[in-house]
Amino acid sequence: MRYMATYDLMETLRNTNQWLGATARTMASYPAFAAIPNPMISLMAAWGEVTERTFERMSAKPDWGIRSIACDDGKDHLVHIRTVVERPFGDLIHFDVAERDTKARKILLVAPMSGHYATLLRSTVISLIPDAEVYVTDWHNARDIPVSAGKFDIEDYTLYLMEFMREMGPDTNVIAVCQPAPLTLAATAYLAELDPDAQPRTLTLIGGPIDPDATPTDVTDFGRRVTMGQLEETMIQRVGFKSAGVGRLVYPGLLQLSSFMSMNAERHSKAFTEQIMRVSRGEASDHDAHNRFYDEYLAVMDMPAEFYLSTVERIFKNGEIARNAFVVDGHRVDIGKITDVAVKTVEGAKDDISAPGQCVAALGLCTGLPDEMKAAHLEPGAGHYGIFAGRSWRNNIRPLVLEFIDANAGTERKSSKANAA
Template identity: 40%
Template structure:
């Protein structure tokens, strides 16, 4: 019922938001007489703020048209390599001849994006920086409300099987990077492949800001999962998709509830950001106002997660701690990170990460006890929060160069 009520509210607000958007332009466009009336900037700013607070945010495009490679501007073309019901594997192909691509000798990277509320476009900056020295593929997870019931359920095990399929398709000369949530299923996927002596094992795995062992330095996110009973999550945040979507009837953790949770973690910071946005509009400070728009266009665009996948994650990762406890079975097979012996491991954490606490990602080193010491590396990014380790200046100038160096060393 809650999802249906949300859709009713969205339907009601849509014309109001369109009116607010049009009114903002009427009071700000220089060709409009209203733009030259007293207080027009304040009125326009108020309408735009209203519009942005109430509008529906669609999935943004990656929008990576070109990158600089060896000092030259190189066009990028997105190409869907594999299309599964719940995920697409996208290749950011450099628009060069086969001969020129071979001459670059760039290592292949599989970037596993989180399936935890936001779209994979949240890693736009990650992809853009990596593309300068790597050949990049990314997992683009599908909004569960767009997947028909006929496609079947999607469990955490299925996530792992998807990752294994992608690794086998691109391997063995492959480097896997996982950001936040996927560090756990990616480690499971590679562990199972190592146990099976799969010839397509990647050369390296880089794990960034993920809950490998959430018992270490628990954050508010971790505490919520442990303080609430599993039944609370089943009964409180899971709802069927309403009939106006292809996934009608599929049970999901709705994106709008996830978004409310994101905001609730730092309500004061978001309120201050919107106040500053209003003042930038009033003063005509276009650059910071545009930065605000770009950030929230991404941050406010959320997707629904399959209920079974979300509930599996809550139980397996955050309540039973199955990976560090050594009790996790996937498809009847025990997940044994200690079976990994020839995949180099790099862990990255943010010094100020308030989502994945200190030591949670580093725990992978203890679990992967049979990887030689000279094939293991750890880095804590000074002054970086959760998003800072894969986006923004610290990512581009500090973290990304270290990952590229690690890949070159073990490639």
């Protein structure tokens, strides 16, 4: 499978389906057809509109769409997205609210590199901007990164996080969502050892696989069933000639999307059928519930092959984080070195991706951290998405996280005491 031809074939199929949808929509929209009282014509136009939009989404990065925010002064303030640190595989961006006093809370939101763009956290960002200076890790699509930029595996990811934390300073409050939770924990521990003054103030881990074996799920079972050779042969391809990353080995976004869709094929099929009927009746809109969800869900990015393979092998199969045996750049990272970064874990009781027990395992690894600086929250009835972007996040988890941040904002740090001595 590691050929450009298979990558280009997938892109050709996507492009062809987009063209078919556009063609059907255009043909069925001829004014002359309006004189023919046949409902199949309106259904054809509706099918074409939904199909064109569906396949067009897969090749474009969604916009953040955060243009202004209401502040305490009762005015809407413009939001400017500024790049703070620019790197080949990802940037550190800041949502700068114009003409607003700098907020005391400074939050680094670590987005997952797991098929979707960082914009998947749009609602999370929107909920935090009024109360904090929000920074986000904005990972790049691997197909757009030239081969000359080199590799990017989980060690490189960890080093990127360390650089971002250093840039933001010691008053940073880090929130890691899902996949990056174990690597964010490792980056914090590495900083605690190498550069204590650059450690964040707090670390909140939301639904992450710190110990995947603590509570098995379909995701962990898959990681156990397949061999690394099977994954490399069936999931990895080379970027085709159309993109700047031509020749780079990646886990293609389109292949990832097919896996996502197959897990709930019946539900997705029903959703698209119902949307076609709504469009044909004139009941759909550009930003209705269906389009808001699928505009984000279908927008996928290629993942560097070495990052995907090293995640499966070292985090899931070998459990290096869970065993406190993770190595970065030849150095073993000891999570027990975290001694003055308050750590909180958040899990959803109905999370079927990172099930309860996987994330809270982080607290047991922080052997050097006092119990009063550890916290855990299990949200009843919440699934994976709900704990960082749904109703559970808005109503329950977000206030608890901000309260946790504030509770540890003024604590004197051991590293500061040591430097003073």
